[in-house]
Amino acid sequence: MKVTKPATRPARPYFSSGPCAKPPGWDASKLATESLGRSHRSKIGKARLQYSIDLMRELLRLPDTHRIGIVPGSDTGAFEMAMWTMLGARPVTTLAWESFGDGWVTDAVKQLKLDPTVIRADYGQLPDLGQIDWANDVLFTWNGTTSGVRVPDGDWIADNREGLSFADATSAVFAYPIPWDKIDVATFSWQKVLGGEGAHGVLILGPRAVERLETYTPAWPLPKLFRLVSKGKLTEGVFKGETINTPSMLAVEDAICALEWARSVGGADGLIARSDANAAALGQIVAERSWLGHLAADPATRSTTSVCLTVEGADEALIKKFAGLLEAEGVAYDIAGYRDAPPGLRIWCGATVDTSDIEALGPWLDWAWAEVSN
Template sequence: MSQKPSTRPADPRFSSGPTKKRPGWELAALSGAPLGRTHRGGIPKARLAEAIERTGAMLEIPDDYRVIITPASDTGAMEGAMWSLLGARGVDVFSCDEFGRRWLIDARDELKLSDLRLFEAPFGVAPDYDEADFSRDVIFTWNATSSGVRIPDGDWIPANREGLTLCDATSAAFAMNLPWDKLDVTTFSWQKCMGGEAQHGIAVLSPRARKRLAEHKPAWPVPRILQWFEAAAEDSKMFEGSTINTPSLLATEDYIDSLKWAMREGGLEGLVARTDANFEALADWVESCDWIDYLTADPATRSHTSITLKFSGKALEGKSEEERWAVSRKMAALLDREEAAFDVAPHPKAPAGLRIWCGPTVDTDDVRALGPWLDWAYHEAISELV
């Protein structure tokens, strides 16, 4: 048996969603939540408006863009965008992971768009975004949480596009710089990079997106929970915290708490710096290790939040994918038992290996302490299973 490392990460939470809460978080942070009250007025509505205002300030969103809170996390936000906005033009969908594939399936099988082009890439590989036709609407994922692929910049998106860009940025917002002038609809959830409690999504709408909402009505029935048409009005109550369904004021309070912490950390610049430092700490370990490598080979498209790794080296050479997955599962179980790392197995549909969250709420010292434990768990797992 290999020797266990002497130092554990102070916090073993490396899940890719919901993610680790901010450093120093405790339940008392939620003591001011206005529970047991209607969300339609007074202090509760002011809290929702505060969450929207702080989001815009933190992410440096342009003054003429608008932020709304949506039901059902990033999934609800992205589906609300698709069901409410699509159908006016042809649509291109770019997919390179399980979540991007969900938007592809929605467009093809649920909305049954007649003028649809699909661009799929396997896990770990970025689609060819040069194929995008911006006379059409274009749907893409900025950071593919389950495959570790990200878009490095917005240079491929023209400023004078005719169609809308719909961007799923749930594991990128608050950890990467987003080019707002290139994005018409941007969706995310505060359970990802901000470590918030799940339930709600956020959507950021450009003036062009709101113009589409005013001028276009889809051919299909849109369920009430996915209707964004009220956001077309300049004085829409949605921009002040009015929501389509009843929000959790406890989850909202938690999000506000994380936004206040982020400002103390230096705002968006500080959060990006924390994320990049975490990535570099993990990269140092990967570089020193002969049994693991990145699933995403191209450094330019390699995620800095959801780091997705694959097995390499001789020990598993020639082994089946099921045998490799047995090693992944065994490692995850060992690390969980030792309380050294929680939830580091890959997404169930991804190749065998590891997935380590390195977003801004994670501390770099914990990432550094994690590497030796991953080495220990790997050698323990292959001694039993290979």
């Protein structure tokens, strides 16, 4: 039976890693601020950087014990900065169940040569978190962007841990409650749940991480972009808007717009509720179609932001054609699964997407499926 093109389109087509449009209510005129075109070292520049940090603290409900710094290189730069400056003092355990976690394994093994304990799981699965030795420093992704698998909560992180917990939380912050007392190091970037611009990363340090930085010197040289300590003390200016290198003030203003919008829709609770509603709407679409499934089989560890789907009988060519049809219609962009993941789809359900747009996507998936099946 031929399936015709649906009459209704999503108002905001999808990217696999985030929305292609700004959050509802985003106003480009807000970018006309005095900070643009001014030095990040100027009074207004530093004030805007500090304001963005204050907004992140408010929305993340981050305690005063934790510091927030804006650093170069997106989430990757932030996480590698943490690895290069703090690892080596203790044995290391790395967890990998998707490509970015596997990247941290590569850094630990091949670059830093730390001989870590590596605990892996296949795409769609989560490793046994109960086997972790918390005498070690532990590296993990809170939400596996390329596998759609997340940790269920923070209960598995030991309160009496001797090592540090390093959380790559780039597609998790602003979408899940984060127990900050369990996190010593967290990193993220603005382009995921906030839907902002890339380039810059955010580094969050708890008091135990600061202690490590001030009492331990790595055996390897550190490039200038990674240096967080001067004369044995944390460079506090980095966490007060005095960035290590020159940031894009346009990207900072874009992040501020997104953060102010997030405040307007209910802050952390509002953002979490929007992601949850979107994931539930997509879950209903999947439940109603026998040819669709979730790569993450366990709902307790299934992402509510980067949702990865299986497609019956799919190979790389079928998924490429499927995604191409939707892109040609202006319905969805780049929703093919990550290149290292099993062939499938990846739908962004973060807070900047409206649930009505997720619902409108369902009939278009039916149309594309009918086209590739025929």
